[in-house]
Amino acid sequence: EVQLVDSGGGLVQPGRSLRLSCTTSGFTFRIYAMSWVRQAPGRGLEWVGFITSKTYGETTQYAASVKGRFTISRDDSKSIAYLQMDSLKTEDTAMYYCTRDLSPGGDYYYFDYWGQGTLVTVSS
Amino acid sequence: EIVLTQSPGTLSLSPGERATLSCRASQSVTSRYLAWYQQRPGQPPRLLIYGASSRATGTPDRFSGSGSETDFTLTISRLEPDDFAVYYCQQYDGSPYTFGQGTRLEI
Numbered sequence: 001e002v003q004l005v006d007s008g009g010g011l012v013q014p015g016r017s018l019r020l021s022c023t024t025s026g027f028t029f030r031i032y033a034m035s036w037v038r039q040a041p042g043r044g045l046e047w048v049g050f051i052t053s054k055t056y057g058e059t060t061q062y063a064a065s066v067k068g069r070f071t072i073s074r075d076d077s078k079s080i081a082y083l084q085m086d087s088l089k090t091e092d093t094a095m096y097y098c099t100r101d102l103s104p105g106g107d108y109y110y111f112d113y114w115g116q117g118t119l120v121t122v123s124s
Numbered sequence: 125e126i127v128l129t130q131s132p133g134t135l136s137l138s139p140g141e142r143a144t145l146s147c148r149a150s151q152s153v154t155s156r157y158l159a160w161y162q163q164r165p166g167q168p169p170r171l172l173i174y175g176a177s178s179r180a181t182g183t184p185d186r187f188s189g190s191g192s193e194t195d196f197t198l199t200i201s202r203l204e205p206d207d208f209a210v211y212y213c214q215q216y217d218g219s220p221y222t223f224g225q226g227t228r229l230e231i
Contacts, residue, residue: 045161046223047222061220
């Protein structure tokens with residue numbers, strides 16, 4: 001059974017950092033791209049960024065709203081994806097979901113499995 | 125960036141009725157790279173449809189997707205109680221991937 005478990009959320013002050021983890025099982029993690037998607041309270045979904053597999057160079061891309069502040073990485077030996085969030089702003093407050101990505105070929109990703117989410121609250 | 129606009133914002137129907145949800149893109153979504161997700165309260169989204177019309181594993185056949193270029197539709201043929209949720213479309217025709225604002229399907 002495919003499982004994604006998001007963790008690491010919590011309350012953090014503006015300007016500080018936080019690292020989220022996505023611990024996976026039930027599939028061959030190393031061959032999949034992984035994304036992070038967030039959802040502010042009572043709002044819609046916003047793609048945050050993705051990381052491709054090692055085969056495709058562990059390439060990353062990010063939404064403009066987080067580029068330069070957030071970094072996605074992966075540890076294939078542990079089947080874990082990470083989201084490092086620096087210089088956090090109040091508008092980063094959201095539930096953060098990791099996703100397993102599928103593609104018909106190339107960097108065209110949709111999301112077939114989702115973690116349960118971890119809540120990040122940025123407030124002083 | 126491709127902007128997706130979903131309509132209506134809220135759709136009020138009864139079990140057994142047919143639901144038609146719309147997703148319009150600000151520019152053409154090539155190769156029909158459009159997906160639909162269902163989100164129930166307190167749960168993560170669940171993939172229903174990809175490639176505009178292909179059902180994901182486990183998606184009941186009462187769900188169907190159609191459309192191309194800028195106009196896409198999700199149809200639920202006969203609503204069941206579990207179908208009342210929020211539905212999002214997503215385009216994956218290149219980064220940044222974007223979602224519509226959602227359609228709330230209520231009883």
